[in-house]
Amino acid sequence: MSKRPDVQRGDNIAIALQPEVGIGFAHADNQWFEETPDPLGSLAELNELWSPRWVWWDRFTAGQVAGAGVPIDRCWDVATVHRLLFGGWKTSLGEIWASLLSLPLDSLPRMGQLGLLDMPEDDGDRNQPIQPDGHLRPEWVSGESHVCGEHLVAWAALALRAMKLQEPLLDRLPDPGRARSTARSESAAELLCAEMATEGLPINEAKALELIAEITGPRATSAIEDDRIREERDEAVLVHLTPRQPVNLRNPAEVKAMLRRQGHDLPDTRAWRLEQLSDSDPLIAALLKWRRAERIATTYGYGWIDEHVRNGRLRGGWSSSDGAAGRMTASAGLHNLPAAMRSIVEAEEGHVFVRADLGQIEPRVLAAVSGDQALIAATQGDDLYEPIATRLGVTRDIAKVAVLGAMYGATTGESAHALAGLNKNYPVAMGLLEEAAESGRKNRDVFTSGGRRVRMWSNNPGDGDLDRAVAAGAARGRYARNAIVQGAAAEFFKVWAITVRRRGRSLRAEVVLCLHDELLVHVPEENAAETATLVLDAIGEAAHFWSPDPTVRFSADVSIVKRWSEAK
DNA sequence: ATCGTAGGCGCC
DNA sequence: AAAGGGCGCCTACGAT
Known part of the structure; x- marks a missing residue:
């Protein structure tokens, strides 16, 4: 291991660190280890001195950096860039490494799943993070191994190698400069996420408890009392039923049947559907109120505060x-x-x-990524829908619905009617959306303007039903159409x-x-x-x-x- | 008992 | 005005 090299501002330096132990560095061909009980403190010093781009594997390191409050702006998070390149999420480091080297995923080693019959033969030097077959050693992936200095250095060096493998993949995308920018901004966003997770959201806990009591009743001190409070909440709805009968309001099928008996034949019991009827039927008004209270009681009640709020932060x-x-x-x-x-x-x-x-x-982003001059012109004012409405000769509300419908893939109603006008007046933007939808229908991945791969999915094999295949294709079309806008935004x-x-x-x-x-x-x-x-x-x-x-x-x-x- | 799925709702 | 895309989290329910 060598000493600290000369570092230019903006250079890539990979790190792996362990509190009480030290920090391993990898910079171009140099690798070194600094033994210190306070590796994050020395990271902060070096960050100020060198202002490099720090490279690390994943949010494990980002979390440590955030926890120590090290003010890093430039970083490269290998796992985050992997999600950009390959789509999907919640990928293990073993899979990431295997993807970068095109290693077969079915040979991916797993921790603690060795049967008696497949005990490893010679699996090489356990002090190396790479196995003879090229895969990451699973005990390194799970973070149990890289604690001593040499291991920290090896782990950092491997992160730098991973980055060097990712860069040419970004360069193969249609706009390499943009893709590299996205890799960097997404990495910084991951660090921001780590900071938000560490710092939390300021909450007035006393007020929160008051509000919960107001909406859902007092905190139950026993299971029996909890049942009683629930029954009282249910009772406010059931009292509207003639004849009186027990209904499990938590079972959507029973609720649907209950509404049919009251003369409301609905395909489902979704709130936006019920809201239109709530003025005319007190049962429905009571049901909607019940759902709001039930939601807070089950999800945002006392248990939620207990579990997630500490020292005034959620x-x-x-x-x-x-x-x-x-x-x-x-x-x-x-x-x-x-x-x-x-x-x-x-x-x-x-x-x-x-x-x-x-x-x-979203419509402004659509204008930017499509380059549609007419739509770009519409972004110049505070309200983008007004000029579109004028151009289409429709009301602002209809123009808005049509634009949103075009981006989300709506197929019916007023928005479908106005779609023809959009196609005629904004052909470049609408063409881009249609192109994405067509890719989706054909089961081809699409890419955001920043280069993120958005994965499609296959039809179920063996599902030969043509209607279902068409429906699945249509769903992918809507998904892809929306993804290029939502993702760019x-x-x-x-x-x-x-x-x-x-x-x-x-x-x-x-x-x-x-x-x-x-x-x-x-x-x-x-x-x-x-x-x-x-x-x-x-x-x-x-x-x-x-x-x-x-x-x-x-x-x-x-x-x-x-x-x-x-x-x- | 434990798991995955479906239907539902909250937010954007 | 109409009901489309995403996520996390809840309950119920059927399969294991």
Whole structure:
């Protein structure tokens, strides 16, 4: 192992580290180990000194970096770039390595699944992370092995090798420069995710408990009491039935049958369907109210607070890309908190939230990725649907439905009627959508403008039914059509988010929530105005960096609030 | 008992 | 205005 080499700003340096042990580095042909009980502290120093691009395997390292608060902006997360290149998600490092080297996946070694008959023959040197067959050694993948210095160095060096294998794959995509940009921005977004998971979302816990009590009743102290509270909740619905009869409201089939007996023959009992009937039937109004309360009782009740809130912060897992078009995902209810509960998300003492959401992001992104000049012209104003409506000679509402329908693959109703006008007036954008849909129908993967592979799926083998095959093809068509817009929007959003993260650091502005087109930034009051300006400016910066067309206009609503619920 | 799936709802 | 794409999480239910 050599000493620290000369490093140029922006060089790639791979790391693997272990608290109390040290940190292994790999930089071009140099590898070295620094023994220190505080490897993250020395990482912070070197980050300031060199400002390199840090390379690591996956969110395990990102989590350590986030936990220590090391202010890293540039990184390369091998697992994140893998998801960009290959689609899908929740891939193990063993599979990632095998994919990069085109090793057969059926020979992938697994931990703890060796039968008596397949005990390994000679499986090589256990101090090497690679087996003789080329696969990653499973005990290294599961993180049990790389704790001593030499192993940390080997593990870092392998991450650098993985990156070097990924780069030429990115270069094979239609727009290599853009694909490499996406690899970097998606890696930074993964680090942001690790930080959000570590830091959590500020919650007023006392208010949360009050609100839960208001909606679902007091906290039960026994199973019997819990049953009683549930029955009381059910009773508010069942009281409207004539004749009175027991119905399990938690069983959709029973609810559907109950509604049919009351004269409502519905294909399903979805809320948007029931809402249209709630004015005329008190049973339905009561059922909708019951569902809102039941939802909070089961998902966002006392158990949810107990499980996820500590020291005034709600913590959940974050992933920078889902397995489809690449949107961020979050667990612990962070992405689907009912509107009625958003008042519990409250800035801490002396702090406020800067909340911002991108306006009409998907059609603007469609304009950017398709280069449709007529649609680009429509992005110049605050409202994109108005000029489209004028051009099509329809109302704004119909224009909006038609545009959304075109992006989501709607086939019926008013939107299908207006589709002809869209095809005629915006042929480039509509052509791109149709091309994606056609790829999907033919079971060919599609790619977002940033280069993310969106995987299709086969029909069930043996399912020879032609109608079902056609239906599956149509479903893939809608999926692909939507994915190229939704996925590109997600890429733009992430560039925006990491720009705010990077530029907000000096203002102590902390991104605490990302919600597809919405950002929540927690910041000391005195920096609120400056942060709001920054968030808005960051849109222009993100567009400059991301947008295939520099003339598309993006915009956002920005407000400074104490509680999430106060905005809009 | 434990698992996967379907139907449903919350959010975007 | 109409009901399409994504996710996480809930319950019920049938298969193992």
